[in-house]
Amino acid sequence: MPSPTWDPAQYLRHAGHRARPFTDLLARVPDLPTQPPAGPPRIVDLGCGPGNATTLLAARWPAAHITGYDNSPEMLDKAHVEHEGPTPGGGRLDFAHADVRTWAPSQPYDLIVSNATLQWVPGHVERFADWVAGLVPGGTFAFQVPGNFDSPSHVLMRELAHSARWKGRLADTLRHDDAVLAPQAYLEKLTGLGCAADVWETTYVHLLEGEDPVLDWVKGTGLRPVLTALDDEPEARQEFVAEYRAALREAYPAGRHGTPFPFRRIFAVARKEEA
Incomplete structure (x- = not known):
């Protein structure tokens, strides 16, 4: 599956709802082993996108040196302009290009975190060993991924494709329902690497506003591969979106106060052994 082209403005249209799982993930991350005056903690955000969620790391650990990595030039441009630089707590926030499929720590880190990114990386659990090895003793690897690939929003998209x-154009474009593992599988993998792991799942019911809000949501994320594949055929792109819109309206009817959008997510916090 080729890398999709990203639209930061579209992605950020639902920034509040998208940030909620990352906030919940960080609430379960323990204190970092490296603390001033020993030195600034080192944190990595894999798949940082436009950097808005990465700033939550600086709020939690204001003295840390935090680096966000992403492979989207569009997302990184937004992050550089709006969020890069010194933080009020004496730390620093910077961003750089990297492919999560091949990225490996070049120095020890106190925290490696990934927010709604690993579902784009086939075989991502095979990267866990390198990432855990790159943690300082007592460091943490934490991530959350969507667990909604069997939801109508994704099933209808795949059926249409x-x-x-x-x-002929889209059969190999989209991820399948095995893009992420079951929580038990993540727990087994992380404990097998010698970590104390906490794995759980939560289903959020977002109340979305506006016309065709579920379509508007997936235009910023799950639908990006289709939009990218049809970018050179505007009429075909509009036709696909129109068919998909009709199916979403039936699957997610609007209520009096908005459109309920159930969204399951899987979380994991894995702490490396102290020694």
Whole structure:
């Protein structure tokens, strides 16, 4: 599956709802082993996107040196302009290009965190060993991923992409329902690496506003591969979106106060042994 082109403005249209799981993840991350005056903690955010969620790391650990990595030039441009530089607590926030599929720590880190990114990385659990090895003793690896690939928003998208009209262009474009593992599988993998692991899942019911809000949501994330694949055919792109919009309206009817959008997510916090 080729890398999609990202639109930071579209992604940030639902920034509040998207940040909620990251806030909940960070609430379960323990204190970092390196603390001033021993030196600034070192933190990595894998798949930082436009950097808005990365700033939550600086709020929690104001003296830390935090680096956000992403492979999208569009997302990194937004992050550089709006968030890079010294932080009020004496730390620093910077951003750089990296591919999560191949990134490996070049120095010891106190925290490696990833927010709604690993679902884009086939075989991502095979990277865990390198990342845990790159933690200082007592350091933490934490991530959250969507667990909603069997939800109508994704099922309908895949069914349409594999229909007779679209399969020639889109059959190999989208992720399947095995893009992430079950919570038990993550727990087994992380404990097998010698970590004390806390794994859980939560289903949020976001109340979305506006016309076709579920479509608006997925335009910023899950639908990006389709939009990228059809970017050179504007009429075909509009046709696909129109068919998908109709299916979403039926699957997610609007209520009196907005459109309920159930969204399951899987979380993991793994702490490396002290010695």
